Amino acid sequence: MMTLEFLQTRPNVSTPIKQPQSYQADFAYPTRYGVRYDPESRQFEITLDELTRH
Template identity: 40%
Template sequence: MGVHLVDSTDSSLVPGSYDFTQIIINGTWDGRHTFTEPMVTRDWLLTKPNLEQPLKLPQAYQKSGYHPTGYAVRVDGQSGDYVVALTGMTMRQAS
């Protein structure tokens, strides 16, 4: 699973008192970025959220390819399925 990283500038991350409902996790393995993951709690999903937020973007990319610029969490009105998605996939060049 590698190393899980969170944004240390997030003012809601207070050691010992943080009760997260949703957060973005980035992961690395062997020094390389391997994933960006919206992590949410089941209780928060049951509130049927409708969230669309931009991601904080890195100053450089290790690998050229499509990278997300945002994420969304919602409930599909027709199927009732929960949708947790990375959005705004944009081509970025390794730098």
């Protein structure tokens, strides 16, 4: 969860995601999530990154 206070800092971060102990077969899991603010478009981009298939 992200607070309004955090988003108001206009972040540019990439954070690791804790991985599950077991995986659903043939599914891609993100290993990082990102939060970025683009001042030109005045929009946030929130992403799930570095997908790894298990």
